[in-house]
Amino acid sequence: xxxxxxxxxxxxxxAGDVTVGPYSVIGPxxxxxxxxxxxxxxxxxxxTSIGKDNRIFQFxxxxxxxxxxxxxxxxxxxxxxxxxxIREFATMHRGTLQDQGLTRIGNDNLFMAYTHVAxxxxxxxxxxxxxxxxxxxxxxxxxxxxxxGFTLVHQFTKIGQHSFAAxxxxxxxxxxxxxxVGGKPTKPHGINAVGMExxxxxxxxxxxxxxxxxxxxxxxxxxxxxxxEMLTLDGGNANLAELADFxxxxxRGILR
Numbered sequence: 359x360x361x362x363x364x365x366x367x368x369x370x371x372x373a374g375d376v377t378v379g380p381y382s383v384i385g386p387x388x389x390x391x392x393x394x395x396x397x398x399x400x401x402x403x404x405x406t407s408i409g410k411d412n413r414i415f416q417f418x419x420x421x422x423x424x425x426x427x428x429x430x431x432x433x434x435x436x437x438x439x440x441x442x443x444i445r446e447f448a449t450m451h452r453g454t455l456q457d458q459g460l461t462r463i464g465n466d467n468l469f470m471a472y473t474h475v476a477x478x479x480x481x482x483x484x485x486x487x488x489x490x491x492x493x494x495x496x497x498x499x500x501x502x503x504x505x506x507g508f509t510l511v512h513q514f515t516k517i518g519q520h521s522f523a524a525x526x527x528x529x530x531x532x533x534x535x536x537x538x539v540g541g542k543p544t545k546p547h548g549i550n551a552v553g554m555e556x557x558x559x560x561x562x563x564x565x566x567x568x569x570x571x572x573x574x575x576x577x578x579x580x581x582x583x584x585x586x587e588m589l590t591l592d593g594g595n596a597n598l599a600e601l602a603d604f605x606x607x608x609x610r611g612i613l614r
């Protein structure tokens with residue numbers, strides 16, 4: 359299961375069924391759980407932990423030092439969950455002490471070729487980053503979000519769950535849950551109804567989210583006013599509650 363041309367540091371911990379392809383390099387303080395397959399010419403630097411049943415394709419760089427001028431060789435981490443697919447030439451960096459010292463990636467995500475996850479990013483589950491999409495530092499990318507090819511996300515930005523960014527989007531402010539963005543300059547373009555349907559949202563849930571979108575984006579209200587008005591639609595709806603909570607904690611204002 360371990361190609362003889364690979365180089366694995368004696369301080370790395372690999373489960374017995376991990377596969378490592380030719381010429382890959384796995385450094386100290388790397389832990390890889392069962393069922394994970396590492397392709398050829400992959401470099402993994404610790405401290406990094408990788409969960410179960412991940413597939414990391416050739417020429418990826420995982421757990422490298424953060425691209426931050428303030429970084430001074432402090433011990434920081436990268437944590438990757440289970441069942442992620444990381445395609446060719448993807449790069450994922452460890453955190454910095456200016457944040458939590460941790461870059462964290464959840465489960466069941468797809469990172470296509472040439473994607474980049476910078477230091478201190480937090481990624482949920484079932485996320486898709488298409489070819490060339492890149493996250494700057496400290497980005498929060500919530501579950502079921504989809505970033506189209508070559509989408510760029512500014513540092514400290516939050517991307518809500520079940521949102522969708524079209525190819526080539528340049529995202530400089532927070533994107534609320536369920537919202538589609540795209541164009542140049544990048545603007546909101548309705549809700550991600552197709553994605554919501556595919557993930558089991560009821561027609562009533564989608565109807566409420568569409569009404570909430572109109573309140574936020576079409577009624578020329580201040581954000582605080584829009585939240586209050588939105589919750590009058592159905593204060594007990596879990597999706598509206600999640601949307602309201604996101605809007606109350608935006609870090610860079612929302613993309614409008």
